[in-house]
Amino acid sequence: MKPKPPKMHKTVFADADGRAPEYWECPACGFLSGDPALRDPSTPCPGCGATGAERRRFPSDRVRRLDERIRQYNRDGDYEIVVILVMTLLETILEDILDRMLAAHGADLRVRQMIMDSQRAIGVRIGKIFPALANEEFEEAAAELGYRDFPYRWRQMRQARNAFIHDSPFNGPRERLDKQMGLDAMQLLDQAYRLFVLLNNRFVADGFTRT
């Protein structure tokens, strides 16, 4: 088993001002930083020192559009839609980080697609694929990075979403997702971006070979 990569560089978070945050990715090493200076390609990457290449923005435009709509539903007080869409967005970012971790382990596009297509269940992605790539449990990694409650709160919210959408044979259908759940979902959303960036900088940008 590969040893866990060491933590090398401090991650700078982007401002959260009621919009999706803006991070910049170094194309040479995959490091993500919220430092706006990184938008300028002549600023050296804090991970590897590379300059010159244009930096990609995280999250992607697709995620930013979804994020924008979620915040509008939240302003409108449409908390049921907020919870459902935040859960969708979190699953998208999880898929993205797993894809990046697979790539960092040398998996090519075909293998990554095959794994993602055949392992659609979120429990399997978190419980099996993540630990195989990170060499530790998702809960452990999140706790080490300062987000100990995140996996539990995410699981609770998934269960509430599922009970709302499907009739659960165990608990019966959930009638509504209330304002508090909507606010919790918005918090999870903001945390999820930060956790993604930390996981990326720990397991993707540092130490592993990228393809």
Ligand SMILES: [Zn+2]
């Ligand atoms: Zn770099």
